[in-house]
Amino acid sequence: MSPEELINKAFEAQKYAYAPYSHFAVGAALLTAEGEVHTGCNIENASYGLTVCAERVAILKAVSCGQRSFKSMAVIADTEEFCSPCGACRQVLSEFGGDIKVYLANRRGEYRTMTVGELLPGAFSLSKSNNQEDA
Numbered sequence: 001m002s003p004e005e006l007i008n009k010a011f012e013a014q015k016y017a018y019a020p021y022s023h024f025a026v027g028a029a030l031l032t033a034e035g036e037v038h039t040g041c042n043i044e045n046a047s048y049g050l051t052v053c054a055e056r057v058a059i060l061k062a063v064s065c066g067q068r069s070f071k072s073m074a075v076i077a078d079t080e081e082f083c084s085p086c087g088a089c090r091q092v093l094s095e096f097g098g099d100i101k102v103y104l105a106n107r108r109g110e111y112r113t114m115t116v117g118e119l120l121p122g123a124f125s126l127s128k129s130n131n132q133e134d135a
Contacts, residue, residue: 001031001035001037003072003074003101003103003111003113004109006029006031006037006072006073006074006103007029007074007076007103007105007109007111008109009029009037009039009074010027010028010029010039010054010074010075010076010105011027011076011109012027012029012039013027013028013029013039013040013041013054013058014026014027014041014054014076014077014078015027015041016041017041017042017043017054018041018042018043018044019042019044020044021044021046021048022044024042024077024078025041025042025077025078026041026042026053026054026055026075026076026077026083027039027040027041027054027075027076027077028040028041028053028054028055028057028058028073028074028075028076029058029073029074030055030058030059030062030070030072030073031070031071031072031073032062032067032069032070032071033069033070033071034067034069036062036065036067038058038059038061038062038065038067039058039061040053040054040055040056040057040058040059040060040061041054041057042054042057043057053085053086053088053089054075055073055075055085055086055089055092055093056088056089056092058073059089059092059093059096068096069096069097070093070096070097070100071100071101072100072101072102072103073093073100073101073102073103074102074103074105074111075102075103075104075105076105076106076107076109077106077107078107079106079107080106080107080108081106082104082105082106082110082111082112083104083105083106084104084119085102085119087120090116090119090120090123091120091123091124093116093119093120094116094117094120094123094124094125095125097116098115098116098117098120098123099115099116099117100115100116101113101114101115102114102115102116102119
């Protein structure tokens with residue numbers, strides 16, 4: 001699947017965003033190694049800390065369907081700037097590999113490609129937390 005096709009899937013997902021507080025609708029589309037696409041949109045809550053980002057919705061949907069290997073993700077918002085995952089979403093993505101491509105897109109469908117490792121260098125991981133050499 002091309003980056004443009006994945007970005008279009010994210011645009012479609014963005015239409016379902018529930019963002020009555022921020023009015024900042026985000027869509028995400030996650031491509032698995034098997035070629036499946038799982039989409040997500042942000043879902044806000046009056047208790048702001050319970051809001052869930054589009055990226056995590058897509059990841060959680062994929063994992064709950066048994067997927068664990070991901071190739072790429074597209075993230076889109078209605079902005080001129082490229083939409084980038086927040087720190088929490090970067091950390092969740094890093095759980096599944098630093099080499100996942102992330103297409104940061106804007107409202108015109110223009111995009112920039114980065115890897116999860118580039119978005120979150122030095123990500124926290126179980127292997128790093130158990131590394132006794134740093135102690």
